[in-house]
Amino acid sequence: MATESDIDGSGEQDLPLVSIGLFAYNEARFLRRTLDSLLAQDYANIEIIISDNCSTDETEAICLEYAQRSSWIRYHRRPHNVGSAANSIHVLEQATGKYFMWASGHDAWSPGLISTCVTLLEGHPSSALAYGPASWIDEEDRAWDKESGWYDTRGMQAMLRFFMAFWGNAHPILGLIRTRYLHELPKIHACVGADQIVLVELALKGDFLHAADAMWWRRQPRKRESHADRIRRYKSSDFGLAKSWLDRSLPLLRLPLEQARAVLRSQLGIGEKIAVLMALVPAFLVRYLAGRKA
Incomplete structure (x- = not known):
């Protein structure tokens, strides 16, 4: 476990700064466990x-205490509720570290997660992100009989990395x-599926x-949700993702459009872009219109 003295020691100068952006709204029930988990990281250079x-x-009081x-x-306390999406973008804007990780106010992480991921990223300069396996827990820290799938794109060309992120789950976004x-992304959109848009951009x-050991x-x-339940929740005012009539009526419309734009903005060759866009047409129909789980 890193201590306060570690932060002031000479060893910190040799470690790249890691920024953790924790976005919170009414998380008092779990926030202490979350902050204890982050402060227990064995990596010494964290903000x-x-x-x-x-x-x-009581979220504010707990945060001030810690x-x-x-x-x-x-x-930072927002003067009014801006929605979960805008709040998560705000923490990124405040980050000063070489590496960044989003964190919700109710999750937990193994003590070596940051150090393991930094080691991987430092050893692979061509990488965009590192992430560990995810397991679900309930309100009482009891494990669910559910774990996430995972994928690793080392050695793959950009086109294949794109489709791995397209078809894969969104868990790497919290790596x-x-x-x-x-910061190089033209914009992080506050829309349903914004995490999937960012992931395909990063995969390119x-x-x-x-990182198998970084839990x-x-x-x-909440109770276990269906795909339709999640879409209804994302369209609610709590998330701030569906502000227009069009977004409320067709919440997934912007997702494939922005993913196609990511391909057009990428460094892929003209032929590769055409091939990817042609493959995306049937893929969109299966991935989103059929309601496949993200």
Whole structure:
């Protein structure tokens, strides 16, 4: 476990800074466990940026308490609720580290997750992100009989990396990402499926590395959801993803459009772009209109 003295020691100068962006809204029930998990990381050069989306519970008091205890933590409170998507973009905008990781206010991570992912990324300069396997837990930290799938794109060409991210789940978005690549994106859209858009953009930039020993425990306080349940939740005002009539009527419309634009903006050759776009037409129909799980 890293200590406060580690942060002030000479060893920190040899370690790239990692920014963790924690977006929170009314997370008082789980927030202490989440912050304890982040502060228990065995990596010594971390900043934790908390953006409190104008919570109405004890979230603010808990964050201020922990900010007094650790110089790693920077706490921001939004004057009004801007929605989950805008709040998650805000923490990225505050990041100063070489690497960045989004964190929700109710999850947990193994103590070596950051150090393991940094080692992988530093050893593979062509990589975009590193992430570990995810397991679900409930409100009482009990494990579900469910784990995430994973993929590793080392050795793959950009076209294949794109389709791996297209068909894969969205869990890598909560891995450790090269901050520069995120800042190079023209825009992170506050729309349904924004995580999938970012992932295909990142896949076109570099490899996704799977860190088998870097565990992420994803808390699921809600009941198990169907695809339709998730879409209804994403369209709610809590997320701020469906602000127009068109977004509410066709919540997935912008997703394939932005993924196609990512291909057009990429460094792929003209022939490769045409091939990918042609393959995307039937893929879109199967992936999104058929309601396949993300």
